[in-house]
Amino acid sequence: MIGVATTVFWVFIVIFAVSAMYSMKDVRFEFGEPQVSLTSEGDVLLFMPITVVNTGYYNIKNFNATTLVFDAESTLIVRGSTLVPIIETGMEVATGHNVTFSVADLLQKSERYLFEDVALRAEERIGLWAAEVIPVEARANVSLLWGAPLYNFALGAPQYSAYNVTHMRVEIPIGFENHAFFDLACNISVRMFDDSSSLLGVGATSVEVLQHSAYDGLLAMYVAVPTLETSTSGYFEVSFASSLFSYGPMVIYYG
Structure with missing residues (x-):
């Protein structure tokens, strides 16, 4: 009986895991257009909007979005994260996070940022727990154009x-x-x-x-x-x- 129970248990686990992963096809992540502004202290304020639509079978736990911004030489400038504890099935959650970095620090790296338009790179990293127990990770790159003031x-x-x-x-x-x-x-x-x-x-x-x-x-x-x-x-x-x-x-x- 123990052997049968063990077999049934593992069959259940496999079915649950497959079901949870299959359910992820009904979870949609939408990255909005990055919004850039300048703070009163002279820092760049970058807002990364994210929308999560969970039409899957299970809740999503600990949805974490992390943004890393790299300069033209692929050196990390700044990173920022946002955590949503739970996204229930059938929910649509609009969130996002702010990351800031110094204009002066960026311009001191190279005169290019004064006189040339330069492509920066933002990397979006997504982490979550499907059905609240199975870890899932994904990432995407977003291009950010730095416009030269001169x-x-x-x-x-x-x-x-x-x-x-x-x-x-x-x-x-x-x-x-x-x-x-x-x-x-x-x-x-x-x-x-x-x-x-x-x-x-x-x-x-x-x-x-x-x-x-x-x-x-x-x-x-x-x-x-x-x-x-x-x-x-x-x-x-x-x-x-x-x-x-x-x-x-x-x-x-x-x-």
């Missing part, structure tokens, strides 16, 4: 005009596109040198550019006439300063 930054050719008997006014065209998800307020300073590395002049300007907008403007400086008359080429040193980042000097040649 995309395609460039200085145009210097434009000269008379100012007084000792100095010339030099206007330098500035152009770039703010591909970032945040508005940009930034101070741009430029130092102008001739080809022998002698400093000719210094200028600065403040820019405010809405997200996903282009900027075209002029930066003015005043250069002594004698030094300018002997200089037809050289380079600029450009520096940037904002509440989110500081960068420079970046060298751009002219002439």
Whole structure:
């Protein structure tokens, strides 16, 4: 009788396990579009919405969703998790979690994040207990596009005009596109040198550019006439300063 009981027990276990796993085909996971914003502290706030629809035969226990965000070099930036203790059969649960990371820390990794759009990667890991006793795991990758705040930054050719008997006014065209998800307020300073590395002049300007907008403007400086008359080429040193980042000097040649 013990042998028969043992056999019946294991048959029941197998049938239950198969039934529980088969029931998983009626469980649907929906990953919504990631929502990105900026906190008042200057951190990236990433919200990952997840919907679980359980039309299977059994309850789901300890549903855990973990998000890992990697940079372009596959280095982990941040991770975050959400736990739903139980999702009963017939239920639809909309949940999600926030993960935050520092814009300044990301920009300090590489100048690419200032001037180039870069694809980041978010990995979603799902863990749960089917029928409250059988562990199930799954994962999926989501691409996140980092938009550069100074995309395609460039200085145009210097434009000269008379100012007084000792100095010339030099206007330098500035152009770039703010591909970032945040508005940009930034101070741009430029130092102008001739080809022998002698400093000719210094200028600065403040820019405010809405997200996903282009900027075209002029930066003015005043250069002594004698030094300018002997200089037809050289380079600029450009520096940037904002509440989110500081960068420079970046060298751009002219002439």
